[in-house]
Amino acid sequence: SIVYGEDTCYIRVIRIHSIHLYSLTTELLPKKFVPLRIIPSDSEKNPILFCDVLSLLTFTWSLSNIRVANLRPIIGNVSLSLARTFAMNLETLSPGRLTIDIRLTTTKDQLLTTNELHDSIDLTIIEQFKIDNFGETQTILLSPNSRLSLNYIPNDVELELKTSSIVKLRAID
Secondary structure, eight states, X not given: OOOOOOOOOOOOOOOBOEEEEEESOSEEOTTOEEEEEEEEEOTTOOBOOOOTTGGGEEEEEEESOTTTEEEEOSBTTBOSOGXXXXXXXXXXXXXXXEEXXXXXXXXXXXXXXXXXXXXXXXXXXXXXXXXXXXXXXXXXXXXTTOOXXXXXXXXXXXXXXXXXXXXXXXXXX
């Protein structure tokens, strides 16, 4: 027989020692989606992968302020069960602060080092940047590699790029 390719896969079953709730950012704009996911770790803080144990684990998601954000399934509105989901989308609604809390429990003692693992993350939903008064000179400091999109610039306003991170807006007399 002819062998075209060969590979070896080693599978190691380990206990989950801790979990980390991961978000791409801690400051968000209203009316946006950001993915959240739980990353489990072993005893040496190495990230590990959930596999066939999801049916034995229960995830409890909670938000401290449901007026500023909601949890949504990752793919559209399709979710088997919120208690079986280790990844969610956060839909931001309005400016404010919130804490997302996640608890991981199981009925099988050999999966976790304790009966319950916990993590939380604090997020801030900030108002979108707006300039309403073009009548006076204003300086805007931008972080590196950021982008400033001005949707409306009156004809009597001049933009001047001072450096790569400072933009000056000045009314033309």
